[in-house]
Amino acid sequence: MQRVTNCIVIENNHVLLIKKPRRGWYAIPGGKMEAGESIKEAVTREYREETNLHLQDPELAGVFTFSVDTEDTFIQEWMMFTFVAYAYNGELTDSSPEGELEWVPLEIIEQLPMAEGDRKIFQHVKRSQELLYGAFTYTEDYQLLDARLDPS
Structure with a gap:
């Protein structure tokens, strides 16, 4: 199973997002973990690679399982570890290869175009600091079929 990390950086009531060219959807910067990395090491490295910013004290905000299924076939599954941070060092890059x-x-x-699971994660982060657990199931074209969240 693939493992990914991402981080919601909040500064002055703004969040740094990346607009992906493939669908034009906004996403939380981050990416795939490498072998042997802790989730905190991975989120710090991935965030720096995409933004040129070095996260300061990112805190785990959610742990999620995502799957993509057709009516009768399992296609893909991954786990995502979402962090929140309020401080960073460095200067934001002028261009990112990711978007x-x-x-x-x-x-x-x-209101932005994004994966519906991400929208639910943002709704939780805006109202609570409690760790969120969840599982999301999508169709092949990333329409949300099911979302189970704890706390709901």
């Missing part, structure tokens, strides 16, 4: 970086006001996050 366009943008500081987005917290109050409009949920």
Whole structure:
């Protein structure tokens, strides 16, 4: 099973997001873990690779299982560890190979085009600091079929 990490960086009521060119969806910067890395090492490395920013004290905010299924066939599954951070060092890169970086006001996050699972994660992070556990099931074209969250 693939393991990925990402981090929601909040500064001045804005969140740094990356707009992915493939679908035009906004996403939380991060990426795949490498063998032997801790989740905190992975999120720090991936965030720096995509943004040029070095996270300061990222805190685990959620642990999720994602799967992509057709009606009768399992296609893909991965685990995602989402962190939140309020401080960083460095200067934001002018360009990222993963997409366009943008500081987005917290109050409009949920209106942006993004994966529905990410939208649910943002809803939780905006209202609670409690660790969120969840499982999301998507179709092949990333339409959300099911979301189970704890706490709900």
